[in-house]
Amino acid sequence: MLKLAIIGRPNVGKSTLFNRLAGRKLALVDDQPGVTRDRRDLDIQFGDFDVRLMDTAGLEDAADGSLQARMRQGTERAVAEADVAFFMVDARSGLTAQDRNLAEILRQSPTPVVLVANKTEGRGEEGAYEAYELGLGDPVAISAEHGEGMADLYQAMVEMVVQHGIDPDKDEEEEPEFKPLRVAIVGRPNAGKSTLINKLLQEDRLLTGPEAGITRDSIEVDWVWNDGERDWPVALWDTAGMRKKAKVAEKLEKLSVGDTLRAVRFCEVAVLMIDATTPFEKQDLQIADFISKEGRAAVVVVNKWDLIEDTDRAAKEMRLDAMRAFPQFGGVRIVFLSGLTGRHIDKLMPAITDAYRDWNAKVKTAEMNRWLEGVVAHHPPPAVAGRRIKMRYASQIKSRPPTFVIKCQRAEEVPETYRRYLVNSIRESFELEGTPVRVFLRAGDNPYAGKAKRKH
Template identity: 65%
Template sequence: MPLRVAIVGRPNVGKSTLFNRLAGRKLALVDDTPGVTRDRREHEVRFGDFDLTLIDTAGLEDAKEGALEARMRAGTEKAISLADITLFLVDGRAGITAFDQELAGILRSGGKPVVLVVNKTEGRGADGIYDAYSLGLGEPVPISAEHGEGMADLYEAIRPHAEGRAEAVKAEALEWDDPLKPLRVAIVGRPNAGKSTLVNSILGEDRLLVGPEAGITRDTISVEWTWRGEDRDWPVKLFDTAGMRKRSRVQDRLEKMSVGDTIRAIRFAEVVVVMLDVTQPFEKQDLQIADLAVREGRAVVLAANKWDLIEDRTEMGVALREMASRLLPQLPGVPIVTFSALTGQGLRKLMPAITKVYVDWNAQVKTSAFNEWLGQATTAHPPPAVRGRRIKMRYGAQIKTRPPTFFVHCQRADEVPDSYQRYLVNAIRDAFEIQAVPIRLYLRKGENPYADKK
């Protein structure tokens, strides 16, 4: 098991920049604005010749109980308790503050190893190295996370802890030895739809920051979890994403970065759970988010949250299905799961719906069965004649899964009407029971052996 390393410190000392530097890519949002990171983010990296699980945390600062900053601090303290060692980051330019002294005292009393790291030591920031000795945490490691300086010294400071961890786990078995990779599920939706509350309810712990304030989540946070299904255990990787507002309303640079992070999560996921506020379902932004997931070829589940606020649930259930059928024709039969993320009511229906569409997303159709279906479908409804000439569908096959993708060889493929292509796609859904996932159909024009002959 990799060494768990938490990166902590005051706001804006460069924790997320160091996280990205060690990860080798820009996973965490970085901006000059203090307090960009709110939830803790974990990522496994290879640092030198050993593995680390990095934990990026929110900046620690004084705050009143119940405030957003206080909840952020609680999440950081939880990360420290879960980590094997802590990288305590201070700002070499700003120098050591009274709050740095207070944090150092907390970390010393915690009983876990601490590596003191002085960031921003390029240029005039080098003077802050000497001030850091006053924290009583041993010899500081000077680095510049932005420019990649001092990484070798940081490696040497972490190496003894990593080697000790490796010796301790040599005889331990892996937590699970399943060749199946985790099912990647992205939870997306408008701000304040209850995405983070849903993840917390699924995990049974306050893993992510939640509250009445819209837009608390900024980074896309991944959490690994195992769902105990009826037939087997499913390793799952949940991606909690930032809320997506209408493009015209997104003006702030930081929010644009958050939305870009959410779009990347959709592209990386296998199943996209589109969160709906059942008190205001199927607004234009909901439809655009679902359409984006379809265009990216992802399997989709509609999750109608705040079900505990609905009085006539039978009537609302009928209305939701009617609106989904009318407003999302590209997703016929898409599952709609109604629940309350706050109370957990109805939550047990979500994962069966997710695994069902995931199985459909991986559907495979034998070539013989597909061509038998193609003959029946074109006999029941022949392709329309174009300029008095009949179009003949010759044969086809499935060429890939995830999502199911098919091709059909036919004459004058570019002249087949879109309406007939939609008929074929819907017939594929009905014949092979592939619902709620995108189906891609390509028509290929056959080669004319006499095209080059006079």
């Protein structure tokens, strides 16, 4: 697979080109510079080539240790890994000193570079000629926003592959035996989501730091975890922190939160990260409620456990608090760990795979009806207006999450308290922890419905 990195200074249209080549809007795009911070990878088909496309943060001159400097390091790693780099400049605004400095760095890099002059629609095409000054060959004039020049861009890439004798299949990997388990890491800003993923990967793949709200895009990272018996391919989604809705005012933050919500919708297991120093705030509860409404399996991670002194006492209290805070998951699995030091991090994936198995659970109809008989005998449904409600039949209609139907008389009159009792009993009887359980009550078919009354 050919590795292709898109690089350039901020706001030249790298993410727009990424979305254009991907065929859909994945990377966040906004007029303000510096939107992209973490590298985003995506496997695509570009012409006849299988390509791993890498969208990167804008390369900027920055002081060591700053956020921009850490962003730059991630981009430089992407360039080093790439077989070919697309170096983008803005033909509409013209070259800047920053463009020239980056071109000087790229000339010294062993990675072949295709010079791309973006925003050439209208009069912008004239600005493409200025890019010859960079000494990186003929610029390819494109408009990423309007899709112009894509054929020329593909041809330039092919020429670079042939010229440098690049073998796009040199690192070809075998197809995994199993589909990747999709896991989204969600939570409030600065809970340690990116730090945790970096520790799992054992590399500084994602941008981290003390500043809250560093992550903006929802970034997918491929990983393989071995449980001692088999390899689990895992797609880890690092997401932007979610603040209270009233505090989310900027357009870019709204886009980031929307990206996070989409990650939850498409994941299979959502890991809700909670800061051990400020646990179970209102926003944690709202995020958990969204996970439940979307029907995802859940695992709660209490991070920054290295900052807690009396861990035994704190763990006991937090387990009780979690039962009260997250009743929709009933006995949700909780992992206490430190993403920074790696303490107890080995307990995370077993909890995730256990929650995934419960989410996929299937209960036989015979077992369901034995359960229904026992649960009704132990605690019959309350009579309504002096009339008993008979529970007749139960079956599972789907999994992911486990969903059940119970046929009964006057289903609409069954009190909400009794419905919760049925849900909790199913969860306890069939050991379904950390997954939403849905129970629908349906009225039994009336054999006389629709038939006219006989006249005497």
